[in-house]
Amino acid sequence: MQHIFIKGTDDSKPTLLLLHGTGGNEHDLISLAKEIDPTASLLGVRGNVVENGMPRFFRRLAEGVFDMADLEVRTKELAEFIDEAAERYSFNRENVVAIGYSNGANIAGNLLFRNGPVVKGAILHHPMVPRRDIEVPVLTQLPVWIGAGKNDYMCPPQESKDLEGLLTAAGAKVEVYWSDYGHQLTHDELKAAKAWYATHF
Ligand code: MLT
16 A cells, blocks of 8 residues: 655654544655654555545445445455564564544544454544444453544434444443544644643653
């Protein structure tokens, strides 16, 4: 997968796996990640699917309607990519935290739903429930932070609440931040994610 790796200055810190929203690329979340942890290594990845010129991590049939077969294949591809990148760049595979926005948060969510605790934690900005047809694997004490908007038309508040419920039922330690806004990422949301990260990693 097309990507950028930036080595951090503190090897004990997690490597932050950065997953952009629709129309983004591997560079999109670099400055956000540097704000969350200026010393961590960063792995920005570009989704392999292109929709009307816009990169995504998996196909969709309509807005909010996922192509489940493609989601399955792309999630496997991403999981394998993380393993390969850990070898190639010699970072600790056991110490990876995912940060995703929108489409990127959805594939990060599906990674947990499908592969279990293959990351040490996750920051999910404006995610949806990736699928409702499987039992979520055990995610004991996995720290997950969700940023949601009370007026998010793309990701309705109920999606965030359902995701919180499903992850919590699987044993994850979930915290949800609610903004009064829509699908956009606000500075206050970023500040809240940074504060949560600081207490967990
Ligand atoms: C998705 O397709 O993953 C969601 O609708 C959010 C997005 O458009 O990125």
